[in-house]
Amino acid sequence: MPKVETFDRKQVLQNATEVFHKKGYNGTSMQDLVDATNLNRSSIYNSFGSKLSMFMEVLSYYQSSGKAEMGKELAHSHNALDTMKLIFEMYLNDILDDKDRKGCLIVNCKSEMANQEPLIKSFMEQNQEQSIAMLEDVVHNGQMEKIFNEDQTANQYALYLYSSIQGLRMTGILNNNEEELRNLINTVLKVLY
Amino acid sequence: MPKVETFDRKQVLQNATEVFHKKGYNGTSMQDLVDATNLNRSSIYNSFGSKLSMFMEVLSYYQSSGKAEMGKELAHSHNALDTMKLIFEMYLNDILDDKDRKGCLIVNCKSEMANQEPLIKSFMEQNQEQSIAMLEDVVHNGQMEKIFNEDQTANQYALYLYSSIQGLRMTGILNNNEEELRNLINTVLKVLY
DNA sequence: TTAATTTTGAAACGATCATTTCATTAAGAT
DNA sequence: ATCTTAATGAAATGATCGTTTCAAAATTAA
Numbered sequence A, B: 001m002p003k004v005e006t007f008d009r010k011q012v013l014q015n016a017t018e019v020f021h022k023k024g025y026n027g028t029s030m031q032d033l034v035d036a037t038n039l040n041r042s043s044i045y046n047s048f049g050s051k052l053s054m055f056m057e058v059l060s061y062y063q064s065s066g067k068a069e070m071g072k073e074l075a076h077s078h079n080a081l082d083t084m085k086l087i088f089e090m091y092l093n094d095i096l097d098d099k100d101r102k103g104c105l106i107v108n109c110k111s112e113m114a115n116q117e118p119l120i121k122s123f124m125e126q127n128q129e130q131s132i133a134m135l136e137d138v139v140h141n142g143q144m145e146k147i148f149n150e151d152q153t154a155n156q157y158a159l160y161l162y163s164s165i166q167g168l169r170m171t172g173i174l175n176n177n178e179e180e181l182r183n184l185i186n187t188v189l190k191v192l193y
Numbered sequence C: 001t002t003a004a005t006t007t008t009g010a011a012a013c014g015a016t017c018a019t020t021t022c023a024t025t026a027a028g029a030t
Numbered sequence D: 001a002t003c004t005t006a007a008t009g010a011a012a013t014g015a016t017c018g019t020t021t022c023a024a025a026a027t028t029a030a
Helices: A009-023 A030-037 A041-048 A051-074 A080-097 A105-113 A118-144 A154-174 A178-190 B009-023 B030-037 B041-048 B051-074 B080-097 B105-113 B118-144 B154-174 B178-190
Strands: none
Touching: A009 A030, A009 A051, A009 A105, A030 A041, A030 A051, A041 A051, A051 A080, A051 A105, A051 A118, A080 A118, A080 A154, A080 A178, A105 A118, A105 A154, A105 B105, A105 B154, A118 A154, A118 B154, A154 A178, A154 B105, A154 B118, A154 B154, A154 B178, A178 B154, B009 B030, B009 B051, B009 B105, B030 B041, B030 B051, B041 B051, B051 B080, B051 B105, B051 B118, B080 B118, B080 B154, B080 B178, B105 B118, B105 B154, B118 B154, B154 B178
């Protein structure tokens, strides 16, 4: 066995994520990626195949990073309401920390490409399914604990919450007033209990 | 006075809107616009200046069309709850009729360009301001009529509704199940009364 | 009819697009 | 040391990008 991949693939993906996130898929050029990753143009094609397949890998990386971070954050919460508040708190912090006002990579990509690129559409469908399943689980627990009402099924509430999160991400692009956003989140969650 | 503008500017804008809506700004080429408008490349530049300024005009046209349609729809409603339901009903119909699953041009553009193009950012800020003012007015009326509660100020509820609408538009890109969306809308509105 | 002005067509602009090619350099395995 | 494979660099691919140019055709007011 000869020379093995020497560059840090994770670091490269992080750098690529940053550009795609800031400029969008169509707004990002291969030159942008060469500059951001400090990788050779040939190396990008050797290691990632094409702009689109590199982007798909970026999306997966972004998704699993988010999931990991969320899992860590929720590890020590055993109350469904606290869990739900923590979830929204994470998105809020993401908005408040986002100096470039880029919004959410996945939401942005859905709006840019879901109706154009079948691979993206599939990714978004499974992302939606997973997100709703996760939210449904939390709501279901809350309903078992009698913390959340049963006016709607857990699945119905999960779709509502999923939609609210997308709305929050969109709103956060232009509005980063912490007080207003916190109030908005409280209003979203109020219907649950 | 010699030759006057012969083509139908409104029709041209409608055709251009269709392409921009389907492909996004960065995904739309000048050739796409030439094909869609049946206008000469030179004529486009003579009449609209540049791709970006044509897009700005498309955005304004889309916005004012939506406002006009909404005004007509709401003309005969004098109950704040009915008005609010009609507003959401309009967005729902837009989703159900959207065969290409394009979502909302304005929401898409906000996610694609608000952080990159100052002209777009300004447009989106005034669009948000107007939308919230309109919603605030309806909520305020409902609160006067004692139909809506006063747990939050009309302005706070307006931001919540504005955010919910953006979420609905994003959700509608992949989900066009009428029953689920209707249920989602009911959940959104329930907090108001 | 003439003068004014716009639309049109076609070509060209230089820049940039995503991708490919290939010879050179580098490094682990035998 | 040598074989094997990967990373690199630089150049080139052909296509397409947004925009400009300009002469010819078209239209209307004077």
